[in-house]
Amino acid sequence: MRTLSVKSITSIALLIVTLVSCHSPAYISGHIEGSITKDVKLYLIEPDLLNEVAASYFGRVIDSAVVYPDGSFEFRNLPTSKNPMLLELVIQTSGKTPNYKQTDDPTSSNYMPLLWQLGEPLYVTAKLESFQKSLSIQQPSEVNKALLDLRDINQNAYQTHLAGKEWQLEDGKELLEKEQAVLQYRNELITFADSTKYLMPALVALRWVSPVNDYERVPEFLVEQCTKWKQQPEHPWVEQLCKQSELSNLPVLVGNTFPNLELPTINKDTLLVNNQLGNKLTIIDLWASWCAPCRIENREILVPLWDDYHDQGLQIIAYSLESDASAWKTAVERDGADRWIQASELQGDDAPFLKKIRIQTIPANFILDDKGVVIAKNIHGKALVDLVKSYMQN
Known part of the structure; x- marks a missing residue:
């Protein structure tokens, strides 16, 4: 019986490892930088529906990986579909739910969407405390490069505005x-x-x-x-x-004709929107007596606009989300908003008018041309003044 040398055994073992690795599916691996404890794990989440993308507690866990003390990790149980798939790589500490995604502040988000393509391994590096913000992919595909670019845009926009x-x-x-x-x-x-x-x-x-x-x-x-x-x-x-x-x-869109709805007015009359359009411009204003920004808009923006431009063809039709007629009328008088048309069905949050135009949030407005076509929406403050002034002067 022939005995194999140690050198021969080693060579055979290396050959087997090489053959196995050549036929093994590509995997996701990488390194996490930071204070790694035994509680740090990574999860791969597969969203089944579009609305599960970037939504906390949604999506299926398809694999998990321990982050070792040296920061290394790897996934092996990956999908075998030949079609590219969007997956979310999520990092968790202290036994948190695997598909919990921190979505409020991108600078501290604990997940990153990635495109997985069978046969294309991904090597990912990131910092534990700023996972999404710091994540990088070694030699990313064009789609993953676009996702990283989007991540950077999201991070910068958040820092700039919020x-x-x-x-x-x-x-x-x-x-x-x-x-x-x-x-x-x-x-x-x-x-x-x-x-x-x-x-x-x-x-x-x-x-x-x-x-x-x-x-x-x-x-x-x-x-x-x-x-x-x-x-x-x-x-x-x-x-x-x-x-x-x-x-x-959806709410009425820019470019749509505003629906010709019937409205009960504060004077107990009834009017059709189309019969009240201004010769040049109409503001459909959605407000309420209890809405602080609405009240400011009445006094500081709409009253001066009415005084300056009503005789030149500006109309305002206000719909108030009210259930108390007395509070409504008092607010109208105090704000000087009795200059223009005031309407309400006095049904509060259940207002039929808002349901028909599919609006739930106030303050809101629609700016209509003389034919009732929506040319702008939800423009407030100085921007509304500038829009009206520019339009009326042209």
Whole structure:
């Protein structure tokens, strides 16, 4: 019987390892920098639905990996689908739920969306305390490079418009300032989604615009994204996007004709919107007596606009979200808002008018041309003054 030498055994072992590795599926591995304890784990989350992307506590855990004391990790139980898949790499400490994703502040987010393609290994490095912000991929694919670019845009936009800001929300002006800051932040993500040629980064941008799935202030964005990607109907997320962007689910859009609805007025009359349009411009203003920013807008913006431009063709039709007629009338008189049309069905949050135009948040407004077509929406303060002044002078 022939005995193999140690050298021969070693050579055979290396050959076996080489053969096995050549036929093993590619995996995700990498290194985490920071104070690693035995409680640090990474999870791969697969969102089943579009609305599960970037949504905390949603998505299926398909694999987990321990982060070793030296910071290394690797996943082996990966999907074998030949189609590219969006996965979310999530890091957790202290026994937190695997699919908990920190979505409030991107500078401390604990997850990162990645495109997984069978046969293309991913080597990832990141810092424990700033996982998403610091994450990098060795030689990323074009799609993963786009996702990293989106991550950088998201981080920078958050720092520019929202980080460290504190608003006194009881103050009507500061409430509108916060809304404007949020919109500016969102617009940078929207610009990316509109310009990218890759579906998955666009859909991640869409979800980062609103992880809670609230697109009331930017419904046109949903419609534009459906139009852009519906040529790829084989992906179920595109179908879900287009379902969400159906006009029956969205507020009246810029470019639409505002519906000719019947409204009960403060004088116990009834009017049709189309019969009250201004010769040049109409503001449909949605407000309430209990809404602090609405009251400020009445006194400081709408009254001067009315006084300056009503005789030149400006009309204002105000709808108030009220249930108390006395409080409504008192607010109208105190604000000087009795100059223009005031309407309400006095049904509070259950107001039929708001349901018909699919609005839930006030203050809100629609700016209509002389034909009743919406030319702008939700413009407040100086921006509204500038818009009206420019339009009326042309």
